[in-house]
Amino acid sequence: xxxxxxxxxxxxxxxxxxxxxxxxxxxxxxxxxxxxxxxxxxxxxxxxxxxxxxxxxxxxxxxxxxxxxxxxxxxxxxxxxxxxxxxxxxxxxxxxxxxxxxxxxxxxxxxxxxxxxxxxxxxxxxxxxxxxxxxxxxxxxxxxxxxxxxxxxxxxxxxxxxxxxxxxxxxxxxxxxxxxxxxxxxxxxxxxxxxxxxxxxxxxxxxxxxxxxxxxxxxxxxxxxxxxxxxxxxxxxxxxxxxxxxxxxxxxxxxxxxxxxxxxxxxxxxxxxxxxxxxxxxxxxxxxxxxxxxxxxxxxxxxxxxxxxxxxxxxxxxxxxxxxxxxxxxxxxxxxxxxxxxxxxxxxxxxxxxxxxxxxxxxxxxxxxxxxxxxxxxxxxxxxxxxxxxxxxxxxxxxxxxxxxxxxxxxxxxxxxxxxxxxxxxxxxxxxxxxxxxxxxxxxxxxxxxxxxxxxxxxxxxxxxxxxxxxxxxxxxxxxxxxxxxxxxxxxxxxxxxxxxxxxxxxxxxxxxxxxxxxxxxxxxxxxxxxxxxxxxxxxxxxxxxxxxxxxxxxxxxxxxxxxxxxxxxxxxxxxxxxxxxxx
Numbered sequence: 087x088x089x090x091x092x093x094x095x096x097x098x099x100x101x102x103x104x105x106x107x108x109x110x111x112x113x114x115x116x117x118x119x120x121x122x123x124x125x126x127x128x129x130x131x132x133x134x135x136x137x138x139x140x141x142x143x144x145x146x147x148x149x150x151x152x153x154x155x156x157x158x159x160x161x162x163x164x165x166x167x168x169x170x171x172x173x174x175x176x177x178x179x180x181x182x183x184x185x186x187x188x189x190x191x192x193x194x195x196x197x198x199x200x201x202x203x204x205x206x207x208x209x210x211x212x213x214x215x216x217x218x219x220x221x222x223x224x225x226x227x228x229x230x231x232x233x234x235x236x237x238x239x240x241x242x243x244x245x246x247x248x249x250x251x252x253x254x255x256x257x258x259x260x261x262x263x264x265x266x267x268x269x270x271x272x273x274x275x276x277x278x279x280x281x282x283x284x285x286x287x288x289x290x291x292x293x294x295x296x297x298x299x300x301x302x303x304x305x306x307x308x309x310x311x312x313x314x315x316x317x318x319x320x321x322x323x324x325x326x327x328x329x330x331x332x333x334x335x336x337x338x339x340x341x342x343x344x345x346x347x348x349x350x351x352x353x354x355x356x357x358x359x360x361x362x363x364x365x366x367x368x369x370x371x372x373x374x375x376x377x378x379x380x381x382x383x384x385x386x387x388x389x390x391x392x393x394x395x396x397x398x399x400x401x402x403x404x405x406x407x408x409x410x411x412x413x414x415x416x417x418x419x420x421x422x423x424x425x426x427x428x429x430x431x432x433x434x435x436x437x438x439x440x441x442x443x444x445x446x447x448x449x450x451x452x453x454x455x456x457x458x459x460x461x462x463x464x465x466x467x468x469x470x471x472x473x474x475x476x477x478x479x480x481x482x483x484x485x486x487x488x489x490x491x492x493x494x495x496x497x498x499x500x501x502x503x504x505x506x507x508x509x510x511x512x513x514x515x516x517x518x519x520x521x522x523x524x525x526x527x528x529x530x531x532x533x534x535x536x537x538x539x540x541x542x543x544x545x546x547x548x549x550x551x552x553x554x555x556x557x558x559x560x561x562x563x564x565x566x567x568x569x570x571x572x573x574x575x576x577x578x579x580x581x582x583x584x585x586x587x588x589x590x591x592x593x594x595x596x597x598x599x600x601x602x603x604x605x606x607x608x609x610x611x612x613x614x615x616x617x618x619x620x621x622x623x624x625x626x627x628x629x630x631x632x633x634x635x636x637x638x639x640x641x642x643x644x645x646x647x648x649x650x651x652x653x654x655x656x657x658x659x660x661x662x663x664x665x666x667x668x669x670x
Contacts, residue, residue: 121207167182213249273447275528276506277433277436283389294308305515307510317555320373326435329342335360335432337358361414373559390426392424398411400422416628430500442550443552444549451468452540453538455467455537474499506530578597594633595629596629603651605620606618609644616639640668646664646666
């Protein structure tokens, strides 16, 4: 008899219920047979007997396992799991046991192909499975792969067997949605500003540095922040960013300068303030400067403990020297304006972004805030974030200097950020292979949080696709701190250019303590000016880099000199000089 191969496609939507989250072993077997002698059982679930195999393909998100038996000869009845993408991977390759575990969120879809090889028994093919699968699935159906040409549309929860008769196509889908009803077992994770700052007990006032996974270290909250920023949690166009990229608190007013680079609109920047923490390089497709988020939460004056308010002015309402807050800020430390609402919004935006990216369980931003009588009642968390952006920048609508309305907004954001707080419990933390796998388990069941709920109907979490698999930004210049020597405080650091020697381009980096007007020039060995890179350009505090191209210069030694003026105090900064070598 001629051997025929059938294809069965299983689509498993793994919902993070108690069985999957706790990883209690269970198996759902399907018995395939063509008579009383020729049989094959395929099983899926959480199977301790399956061999571990980490699947890093785009088609199959999740942690898969399989057992691969020997290939049968032609003409022998058999059924196997295989790769549904058509590109064989090590995690499928015709196994009989498949293990699925939740990656980040309920509602996840895993797809498996079942291959049926006809033996000597022929039709009918018998399929049977145990009853009572409702404890593991809220849907389990069998349908024809080609839009029901043979009329196959079987609810496998209400029956336990099915026969494939002559004339029926051998290709059909088995769609399985384990586990449990819509919201039960859905767990989320959230951070408050203190967790996000991640204070280092050995370095008062500083954040813990991100652990090195390749050195076997235990991850900390700085790792989660780093990966979320680097992998595009705040890429341009994401919900917590804008067209320029980076975490944006407030409503930004940008325009496309020279059709190439986004820059603040000068007219709007003279009236309004917004904050951009971190950045995103569109060319390299990578997020950068995650530490600026932490440095905006805490400085030498402490944390953001001041009254809840918009971006109205520097200092405190009773400070006679306070100034109107305007333009885009790359940091927003308490020294500038101590504002507890700002700190909570930074944490809220991070919770939304890291959930959408899949670092914590997906769907945080989609949850609804339920507080009858509150101005934010019925809004999703993402909508609340967007509303707060407009409110912070256009603060005059609610009035400056804080007040009961501002306190009400603060109270809402405060309790949302703390709804799912718990330990940093990793689902994935691996070194080698796919380095993007820092993924945390959910801490708190949504059913236990009375003021938050899932959206009505079918819940499809908002997701952001990671733009790379890096764990940290490969910046050329270290993110160090200012020294505090006796005498005059250090106001600017100048780094060695990179690369050096160079041909024909290099980067010159410097770090500003405060917003400053900067001039940067290049000189040859005779002291002659050969290039002016910056002329009294106003730049934000923090790390700045400028590219220098020397295509028209001869090989040799050159010097770069940086000088500037503090924008607010108008004090001159001590000029600094570095040496570089052009080698053609």
